[in-house]
Amino acid sequence: MEKKIVLLKDLDDKTIYPVLDLVKSEGERLGCATTSLVNFIMKLNLFKHLDFSNVAEMALYYEMELQKNDLDGVEAKKFFEVIDELTPKLPIEKYILKATTADYGIIQYLLANDFIGLVCSNTPDGGHCDIFFRNQEGRVFYNAIEVNEEELGELLFSHPANMILLARNLEEHPKLFMRVGEMANLTFKLSEADKYMLKDDEIFYIENTLLHIVEKYPAMETPAIIREKELALKKLGFLSEETIIID
Amino acid sequence: MRLSDLDFRKVRSQEIQTNKNLGTREVSLTGKEIVEAMKMDSSLAREKIEKIPEETREQLRPFFSPSFYKVGPA
Numbered sequence: 001m002e003k004k005i006v007l008l009k010d011l012d013d014k015t016i017y018p019v020l021d022l023v024k025s026e027g028e029r030l031g032c033a034t035t036s037l038v039n040f041i042m043k044l045n046l047f048k049h050l051d052f053s054n055v056a057e058m059a060l061y062y063e064m065e066l067q068k069n070d071l072d073g074v075e076a077k078k079f080f081e082v083i084d085e086l087t088p089k090l091p092i093e094k095y096i097l098k099a100t101t102a103d104y105g106i107i108q109y110l111l112a113n114d115f116i117g118l119v120c121s122n123t124p125d126g127g128h129c130d131i132f133f134r135n136q137e138g139r140v141f142y143n144a145i146e147v148n149e150e151e152l153g154e155l156l157f158s159h160p161a162n163m164i165l166l167a168r169n170l171e172e173h174p175k176l177f178m179r180v181g182e183m184a185n186l187t188f189k190l191s192e193a194d195k196y197m198l199k200d201d202e203i204f205y206i207e208n209t210l211l212h213i214v215e216k217y218p219a220m221e222t223p224a225i226i227r228e229k230e231l232a233l234k235k236l237g238f239l240s241e242e243t244i245i246i247d
Numbered sequence: 248m249r250l251s252d253l254d255f256r257k258v259r260s261q262e263i264q265t266n267k268n269l270g271t272r273e274v275s276l277t278g279k280e281i282v283e284a285m286k287m288d289s290s291l292a293r294e295k296i297e298k299i300p301e302e303t304r305e306q307l308r309p310f311f312s313p314s315f316y317k318v319g320p321a
Contacts, residue, residue, distance in 0.1 A: 099291060100291070102295075103295075103298070103299075104292075104295035104296060104298065104299055105298070105299040105300065105303045105304075105307075108299070108303075108307050108311075109303070109307060111310075111311075112307055112310035112311070134310070134311065137312055138310055138311045138312035138315065139311075139312045139314060139315065140311065140312075140315050142281065145281060146314065147281075147282075148314060148315050148316065148317050148318075149296065149311075149315055149316055150292065150293075150296065150318075151279070151281075151282050153291075153292030153293075153295055153296050154282040154292040155281065155282060156292075157291035157292045157295055158292075160291070
């Protein structure tokens with residue numbers, strides 16, 4: 001992967017992100033929080049949602065806003081709050097995790113599902129902010145450097161004060177929720193072709209409400225019925241595999 | 248400290264002054280060097296890796312390249 005330092009004036013949507021350093025024409029670097037935020041937005045393909053005429057203008061705006069918040073040393077919690085303030089309209093699904101309590105399996109699961117990570121890390125002589133992600137070949141990068149599981153773990157959990165933000169673009173990865181009650185009472189009239197694909201009890205789950213299912217299968221527990229119905233609906237494509245059932 | 252400092256610190260200012268069009272260039276920075284620079288005594292990495300259930304690991308494996316699970320530098 002290319003490891004870039006890029007002059008601010010050359011920055012555009014054709015640039016390969018992440019860039020390692022953004023440099024003004026007089027040689028001054030933009031802050032690492034700004035660089036990470038620009039990388040994060042561009043990797044998530046969110047620039048079109050922001051009101052800037054070009055990427056360099058966005059970078060300069062964020063640089064000024066982050067300086068205004070006095071983010072020397074990049075305190076993670078504050079940085080993520082600033083991101084919220086700067087980007088309230090972005091169509092993203094995001095999770096914020098603390099290094100102390102974060103489950104590494106969950107982080108890997110999110111990476112596998114195309115989430116882009118942003119980490120605010122403490123180091124022996126300060127703090128910094130970096131991006132991490134999985135590319136299409138399944139290789140994982142921390143900024144522009146490929147890392148393995150152990151190296152990424154060392155970087156993400158290098159200090160108990162580290163915080164991690166993972167996000168993905170909802171336009172590219174729609175998140176579909178359905179409440180348990182809605183799903184349990186969803187019914188469809190199945191065609192003969194549909195029925196051919198299912199077992200008798202699955203047909204019953206799909207064609208009837210939770211109440212009717214409980215009447216027919218009184219010994220079954222409600223969560224089990226809901227789960228069976230969800231699986232049957234997904235089996236026929238009536239419910240997207242992406243749909244998450246929530247309480 | 249910034250990660251780019253590890254590699255660019257020595258050459259950056261001179262290069263920027265002499266070459267306004269920096270473009271792209273390869274750096275020799277490796278994951279190992281970065282980890283070494285950031286590693287703290289209190290690192291939680293090993294503990295976190297060990298806590299990943301084997302079942303989860305098997306489910307995730309197809310999504311990651313073999314280099315991700317490689318022992319030693321990626």
